[in-house]
Amino acid sequence: MLSLVLPKGSLEKATFELFDAADLTVRRGSDRDYRASVDDPRIDRVRVLRPQEIPTYLEQGLFDLGITGRDWITETQADVVSLGELKYSKATSNPVRVIMAVPKDAPWQSVEDLPEGVRISTEFPALTERFLTEHGVKARVVPSYGATEAKVPDIVDAIVDLTETGSSLRKNGLRILDTLLVSYTELVANREAYEDPNKRAAMEDIALLLQGAIRARGNVLLKLNVSDAQLQDVLSIMPSMSSPTVTRLAGGEMHAVESVVAKHGVNTLIPAIKAAGGCDILEIPISKIVD
Ligand SMILES: Nc1ncnc2c1ncn2[C@@H]1O[C@H](COP(=O)(O)OP(=O)(O)OP(=O)(O)O)[C@@H](O)[C@H]1O
Ligand SMILES: O=P(O)(O)OC[C@H]1O[C@H](OP(=O)(O)OP(=O)(O)O)[C@H](O)[C@@H]1O
Numbered sequence: 563m564l565s566l567v568l569p570k571g572s573l574e575k576a577t578f579e580l581f582d583a584a585d586l587t588v589r590r591g592s593d594r595d596y597r598a599s600v601d602d603p604r605i606d607r608v609r610v611l612r613p614q615e616i617p618t619y620l621e622q623g624l625f626d627l628g629i630t631g632r633d634w635i636t637e638t639q640a641d642v643v644s645l646g647e648l649k650y651s652k653a654t655s656n657p658v659r660v661i662m663a664v665p666k667d668a669p670w671q672s673v674e675d676l677p678e679g680v681r682i683s684t685e686f687p688a689l690t691e692r693f694l695t696e697h698g699v700k701a702r703v704v705p706s707y708g709a710t711e712a713k714v715p716d717i718v719d720a721i722v723d724l725t726e727t728g729s730s731l732r733k734n735g736l737r738i739l740d741t742l743l744v745s746y747t748e749l750v751a752n753r754e755a756y757e758d759p760n761k762r763a764a765m766e767d768i769a770l771l772l773q774g775a776i777r778a779r780g781n782v783l784l785k786l787n788v789s790d791a792q793l794q795d796v797l798s799i800m801p802s803m804s805s806p807t808v809t810r811l812a813g814g815e816m817h818a819v820e821s822v823v824a825k826h827g828v829n830t831l832i833p834a835i836k837a838a839g840g841c842d843i844l845e846i847p848i849s850k851i852v853d
Contacts, residue, residue, distance in 0.1 A: 563606045564755070564764050567620070567628035569613035570596065572652040573747060577629055580650060583775035583849065586768065604764035614685075617642055617750065626755035627765055633660050633724065633745040637686045643756045645769045647746035649776055651726050660686060660743040662693075663711075663736040664720045673697045673740045676720065683713045684722035686742075693722075693742050711736060774850035782825050783846040784835075790815040792839025799834050801827075803851075822848065 568577050568588065581588050581600070588608060590598035598608040611619070616630035617640035627645075635642060649655050662673060662682070670676055676699050683706040684690045690703050706713065710723045711734040722742060725731055731738065749769055755761045788796045793808070796819060800806050806821035819840070823831065832843055 563604050564626045564761060564768075565607040565624075566600070566605050566609075567616050567625040568598070568608065568610050569616065569629055569631075570610045571612065573613060573629070573631070573650075574610065576650050576652060577747075580648070580772060580775055583778070584768075584771040585849075586771060604767060614638075620750055620752045623752050623754060625752065626761055627749065627751050627768065629747060629749055631658065631745045632748055633658070633686065633689075633743060635748065635750065636743055636745075637689045639688070641753060642750045643753050645749040645751060645765055646773065647748055648772055650747055653726055655776075655779070656726065657744050657746045658724045658726045659741050660689065660722060660745060661725050661731075661741050662690075662720060662722050662739045663714075663725075663731055664739050665715045666735050666737045668715075668719070668737070670720075670739060673699060676701065680720060681718040682720045682722060683710050683718040685710060686722055689742060690722045693740075770852060771850070774852040777851040778848045780825050781822050781848050781851065782828060783820060783848055784823050784828070784831070784843065785818065785820045785846065786835060786840040786843040787811065787816050787818055788838075788840045790817065793817050793819075795838040796835055796840050799831070799838055801831075822851065 578588050586600050586602055588598050588600055596610045598610060600608055613630040614634045616628045617635045617638045619625055620628050620642045621640040629648065651658050664670055674697055678700045680701045681704055682690060682701050683704045685706050687703050687705050694701050704718055710721045711730050714721055714736065749772065751765055756765065797806060800819065800821050801823045802821040806819050809818045811818055828845060835843060
């Protein structure tokens with residue numbers, strides 16, 4: 563069946579939590595163990611490796627399916643099939659951005675302002691070279707192996723690096739000059755494996771479980787009862803994914819209402835439902851939402 567490669571490092575914790583939520587719990591001896599397993603008939607081999615190497619390994623057929631960032635797929639230009647974006651990063655559900663940054667007080671306002679021979683440190687040399695060529699800038703691109711922000715202004719003049727929350731840029735007194743790429747985490751496959759109908763079906767099952775777990779994040783199921791007379795008042799304030807489900811209760815003039823709502827806002831919604839006539843209100847966690 564499928565061999566799977568998962569990212570070590572920045573995405574590791576969030577990826578393992580997502581697989582757990584998707585009922586594809588990854589098991590390994592310790593967090594230093596780079597061989598793992600998933601108790602699922604569709605997955606027979608799991609390795610945990612650096613995300614920057616994952617697109618190439620997938621292209622070469624060393625694994626069928628993997629998770630990495632769009633940034634590394636673009637940098638390596640690996641020929642892989644994407645099964646879709648998985649909306650999570652190291653700390654948030656937002657994408658990361660590959661940006662060019664300079665010291666706050668540098669004179670340059672756009673990439674075209676950079677002088678010939680400008681020194682730029684980056685972990686993304688290929689992406690940076692392509693970007694500079696597009697903008698007609700002749701620079702010296704210096705490969706970085708981490709702590710890139712720390713190298714300006716004494717070692718280099720500018721950097722191309724990732725930003726998620728912006729905290730590293732702020733701490734290092736840097737200003738964004740341009741954005742080269744917006745990058746989501748993605749589920750990607752080896753092209754040949756994806757062409758195999760059995761493997762593709764297994765990959766699509768896994769994608770569905772992962773996306774279902776991501777969609778469920780931040781949502782809860784609200785259930786309540788309400789009288790005939792007050793049903794419209796409750797429905798008028800009840801958000802839902804499509805439309806709330808309303809069922810008549812076996813006895814009397816009561817209805818049961820249920821709806822998937824955003825967890826954010828439930829603190830004001832529940833008292834409002836109660837004031838509108840709702841009773842027996844239940845808030846229930848959701849593990850997955852599959853279309
Ligand atoms: N806040 C973040 N910082 C860095 N990378 C992030 C962040 N959120 C998501 N990512 C993604 O995680 C991957 C990081 O890959 P990379 O090969 O640079 O290894 P790493 O996990 O950061 O390891 P190291 O810390 O040793 O550099 C990229 O695809 C990147 O887009
Ligand atoms: O916008 P932020 O939320 O601050 O996140 C972005 C920072 O996180 C990553 O660094 P990491 O901690 O992986 O160290 P590294 O630079 O050594 O790779 C990345 O390279 C940025 O420096």
